[in-house]
Amino acid sequence: MWYPTWALKRPGVSHDAPCQAVDDKNTVIALNTLAAATGISVGMQRRAAEALCPTVVTIKRDEAADMSRFESVVELIESIVPRVEIADPGLAFVPVTGAVSYYGGEHALVERIDKELNVFGGDRRFGMAAGPFAAWQAVRTTSEESPLYIVEDDAAFLERLDISAIGSDDLAATFRWLGITTLGALAELPYDAVISRFGRQGMDAHRIARGIGDDARPRDMSSDPAVEAVFDPPIDNFEQASFIARNLSQRLIGQLAPHGMAPHRVVVTAVAADGTERVRTWRSADPFDDHTLADRVRWQLRAWIDGVSVGIRGGISSLRLEPDDLSGSGRQLALEEDAKAVEETQRAFMEVQAIAGGDNVLVSVPQGGRDPGQQVLWSRWGEDPVTAARDIDAPWPGKIPSPAPMLVPPDPVPFTVSWVDGTPEHVRLRSRWVPVLSWAGPWRHFGRWWDGEGSADRYQIVTSAGAYLCEVRDGNTYLIGVYD
Amino acid sequence: MVAQLERSHHPPFVDSGDPIETASDKAFSLAPGQIAGLSGLPGSGLTRVGLSLLVPYTSRGPLAYLDVRGWASPLAAWELGIDPEHFVVVRTGDLVIWSRVVAVLLDGVRAVYAEVPMGIKDAALRTLAAKARTRRTPLVLRPLDGKLPNGVVNLHLEAREVTWEGTEQGHGQLMRRRTLLDASGKTMRGMERIVEVEDDGTNNMRVVSHLGAQASRGFA
Numbered sequence: 067m068w069y070p071t072w073a074l075k076r077p078g079v080s081h082d083a084p085c086q087a088v089d090d091k092n093t094v095i096a097l098n099t100l101a102a103a104t105g106i107s108v109g110m111q112r113r114a115a116e117a118l119c120p121t122v123v124t125i126k127r128d129e130a131a132d133m134s135r136f137e138s139v140v141e142l143i144e145s146i147v148p149r150v151e152i153a154d155p156g157l158a159f160v161p162v163t164g165a166v167s168y169y170g171g172e173h174a175l176v177e178r179i180d181k182e183l184n185v186f187g188g189d190r191r192f193g194m195a196a197g198p199f200a201a202w203q204a205v206r207t208t209s210e211e212s213p214l215y216i217v218e219d220d221a222a223f224l225e226r227l228d229i230s231a232i233g234s235d236d237l238a239a240t241f242r243w244l245g246i247t248t249l250g251a252l253a254e255l256p257y258d259a260v261i262s263r264f265g266r267q268g269m270d271a272h273r274i275a276r277g278i279g280d281d282a283r284p285r286d287m288s289s290d291p292a293v294e295a296v297f298d299p300p301i302d303n304f305e306q307a308s309f310i311a312r313n314l315s316q317r318l319i320g321q322l323a324p325h326g327m328a329p330h331r332v333v334v335t336a337v338a339a340d341g342t343e344r345v346r347t348w349r350s351a352d353p354f355d356d357h358t359l360a361d362r363v364r365w366q367l368r369a370w371i372d373g374v375s376v377g378i379r380g381g382i383s384s385l386r387l388e389p390d391d392l393s394g395s396g397r398q399l400a401l402e403e404d405a406k407a408v409e410e411t412q413r414a415f416m417e418v419q420a421i422a423g424g425d426n427v428l429v430s431v432p433q434g435g436r437d438p439g440q441q442v443l444w445s446r447w448g449e450d451p452v453t454a455a456r457d458i459d460a461p462w463p464g465k466i467p468s469p470a471p472m473l474v475p476p477d478p479v480p481f482t483v484s485w486v487d488g489t490p491e492h493v494r495l496r497s498r499w500v501p502v503l504s505w506a507g508p509w510r511h512f513g514r515w516w517d518g519e520g521s522a523d524r525y526q527i528v529t530s531a532g533a534y535l536c537e538v539r540d541g542n543t544y545l546i547g548v549y550d
Numbered sequence: 551m552v553a554q555l556e557r558s559h560h561p562p563f564v565d566s567g568d569p570i571e572t573a574s575d576k577a578f579s580l581a582p583g584q585i586a587g588l589s590g591l592p593g594s595g596l597t598r599v600g601l602s603l604l605v606p607y608t609s610r611g612p613l614a615y616l617d618v619r620g621w622a623s624p625l626a627a628w629e630l631g632i633d634p635e636h637f638v639v640v641r642t643g644d645l646v647i648w649s650r651v652v653a654v655l656l657d658g659v660r661a662v663y664a665e666v667p668m669g670i671k672d673a674a675l676r677t678l679a680a681k682a683r684t685r686r687t688p689l690v691l692r693p694l695d696g697k698l699p700n701g702v703v704n705l706h707l708e709a710r711e712v713t714w715e716g717t718e719q720g721h722g723q724l725m726r727r728r729t730l731l732d733a734s735g736k737t738m739r740g741m742e743r744i745v746e747v748e749d750d751g752t753n754n755m756r757v758v759s760h761l762g763a764q765a766s767r768g769f770a
Binding site: 407408410411412413414415417418421422426427428429430431432438439441442447467468469470471472473474475476489495503504505506507526528529530531532533534547548549550 | 591592593594595596597598601610611612614619620621622623624625626627628629634635637638639640641642644647650651654655657658659660711712714716717718719720721722723724727749750751
């Protein structure tokens with residue numbers, strides 16, 4: 067069951083204007099009919115879309131908020147068919163084997179679900195097949211006018227599909243170059259030959275093409291791999307829940323990683339302070355890693371905590387993650403890494419986050435910039451890697467040459483320097499004046515004058531006590547780096 | 551022959567080929583569970599020296615930098631060859647939680663560099679030192695003021711003098727730093743030595759000589 071425009075179903079989004087939703091990479095993921103009429107399509111870059119339709123309203127996707135709203139939809143479907151699995155806010159897999167005979171056929175069942183979902187409105191589609199991959203492909207072939215596609219024979223349906231359905235653009239391009247343009251053509255190739263030539267990726271693609279789908283290759287573990295945390299007092303705010311989600315997800319994935327396993331399905335169970343138990347299953351065609359799983363658990367917890375009709379009362383007193391459909395696609399450790407050490411490190415940083423606060427455990431990536439402070443992009447440890455905002459390869463005129471100062475104050479610090487005819491003579495370090503032995507500069511930084519930002523001159527000043535990077539702005543000298 | 555360090559897979563200090571006492575080069579590699587203490591004013595290059603001691607451990611996992619002042623910049627760490635994702639900065643100047651944070655880091659992280667705020671009790675530092683030895687985690691301590699208690703560190707480095715090459719009166723740019731260090735402690739086999747360290751801003755920081763003569767103290 068799929069809402070293709072679920073990201074647009076939020077309060078305040080106008081239905082009378084072209085509207086699109088974009089993801090973190092500024093790729094269009096959903097659009098309304100007015101936007102589609104202008105030529106915009108899913109997968110297009112935001113800039114290209116706005117070039118086609120300058121008046122299009124763009125909203126950023128917020129998965130946690132989307133999930134909060136989608137939880138009500140899932141609850142409603144579960145009142146008809148139990149054990150609904152969520153793949154994404156807006157996309158749910160419903161196991162209908164038993165329900166089809168109970169409700170008297172596929173059409174009757176879909177009509178019943180569709181009728182119940184009428185209260186939410188919006189464009190919703192249904193695809194029905196023996197396996198989740200075929201069902202997902204089926205629902206993608208539907209349209210607003212024809213919202214239901216029932217696959218009679220998964221293998222026959224899949225063999226007509228374009229090779230791009232395997233999900234890997236590179237591999238699809240290679241197959242296409244070899245003249246294999248449909249899943250049917252791929253399925254006809256000898257299995258062993260495909261594995262030999264394309265490895266694991268080829269094996270997965272071949273399984274999909276044969277209609278075996280994305281079922282995980284089951285693996286057994288001797289011990290119970292589930293992880294659980296109990297909270298006293300119960301947690302009742304989203305910030306706390308986010309930390310817990312990440313912590314538990316990392317523990318779960320870390321526990322499975324030494325066995326080379328990763329889950330395709332995870333059952334999230336939360337017990338409320340009043341004893342109510344809530345269970346939700348999340349699934350993914352690709353095995354979950356700690357980041358993707360943490361996101362799903364976080365969205366789910368927000369949906370439960372913030373939910374109005376389906377919320378959790380009095381906070382969450384315990385949370386359990388139980389993996390299912392374990393596959394051998396666990397994260398490959400680097401050559402010199404050992405799983406136990408990685409797990410210990412993660413646990414240590416998580417504990418430090420709990421003690422010192424999430425904002426105080428930081429990693430960084432290099433980016434372009436003129437001053438040392440600008441050349442570092444910080445992010446909280448454990449979060450998705452950030453992409454550098456400034457081009458590191460750009461020329462950056464006025465950039466201070468290496469070596470870089472080891473200490474860079476977050477904001478320029480007033481620095482007492484005695485200047486004689488534009489030459490630094492002495493600097494004041496603590497309570498005494500120290501003569502300047504040599505100096506270099508200035509490197510001029512032209513500020514954004516249109517924003518009211520002035521220009522500044524930067525100097526490297528060497529004393530017997532060390533070297534300092536200073537900035538002279540509006541006649542005042544500031545310390546912006548220490549070469550420690 | 552000057553050996554180039556490649557992405558921190560080798561010891562950070564490499565003999566320049568003109569040593570007075572080649573055996574002492576080993577004094578600058580910090581073995582697992584050993585503790586180094588650094589003394590000197592900011593600007594003397596001690597942070598880079600301290601990080602250099604820990605660089606070999608970062609090929610196998612992250613290095614935690616406990617930043618009390620909130621001034622630590624990863625740029626210089628990257629120049630030393632530390633992978634960006636293996637340089638984790640923990641910012642806390644809170645005396646109450648400082649010891650606890652260091653203890654947790656020693657439990658799980660490959661290498662720890664910790665600035666020591668004023669007011670940390672000697673007993674707490676001794677406890678942490680014992681933990682580092684037990685966990686075999688190399689630890690570098692940089693007191694922001696005052697000294698470390700006796701017997702805590704295996705290697706004590708005190709900045710004595712620093713000179714820079716490359717800058718003139720308004721010309722050039724900082725190129726190369728030479729720092730004279732007083733090195734003492736158990737890893738120096740009980741002897742106090744003066745060591746000159748050359749740092750050209752890349753990851754081939756090296757010991758250029760081991761000076762036996764005692765010079766007048768030129769560094770405040």
